[in-house]
């Protein structure tokens with residue numbers, strides 16, 4: 550469960566996130582939608598302790614990220630700009646992450662297998678294609694077998710097989726009772742993956758409802774989305 554309490558972030562004159570009050574529940578895929586600059590990444594960064602809220606708070610199972618000694622066991626994440634040392638092999642990158650959170654090395658091999666990177670595990674990550682880099686990022690997110698998974702634009706750079714694979718992965722994680730929170734601009738993909746949607750615009754909540762409810766009365770999620778976000782596009 551992720552709880553946002555009046556979560557707010559200002560960057561100088563820009564209010565990137567404006568008083569979000571939300572619960573993102575386990576057992577379903579929650580899609581996070583909004584135009585460019587709406588505040589999605591900033592919200593995710595605050596949940597993950599990477600940006601400090603100006604006011605309000607973000608909680609993971611009732612506690613802030615920073616209160617966990619081994620956070621990878623509580624939340625796994627893939628953010629857009631994932632920093633991986635290009636000279637390190639994929640396996641060594643994951644081993645370093647695992648070590649810092651007391652996770653055994655055998656789990657590294659398990660997640661490499663789960664994301665289909667076993668064959669490339671001992672290659673430098675700098676030589677990976679974009680899709681392989683995304684898979685490595687997902688492996689890192691799964692490393693601690695966390696109850697909460699946060700993915701920022703996970704299908705970026707993936708081929709159709711990869712897109713389908715991520716869809717199945719997210720559905721599977723939710724079916725296991727985990728909280729899956731995913732941002733995407735690919736509305737057709739969200740329409741077939743998400744159970745629930747949160748839509749924001751200019752940092753403010755626009756909608757928080759089941760997918761079916763949001764799409765009802767519209768030809769598609771795309772149509773519903775345009776109507777919901779009209780007038781809130783890039784400032």
Ligand SMILES: Nc1ncnc2c1ncn2[C@@H]1O[C@H](COP(=O)(O)OP(=O)(O)OP(=O)(O)O)[C@@H](O)[C@H]1O
Pocket residue numbers: 560563564565583584585586587588589590591592
């Ligand atoms: N470090 C920063 N310094 C100043 N402004 C920032 C910073 N990070 C984000 N912003 C601003 O905050 C607002 C929200 O940005 P954010 O990246 O969270 O939006 P987003 O919904 O993730 O957008 P996109 O869909 O384009 O990824 C934007 O106006 C952005 O320019």
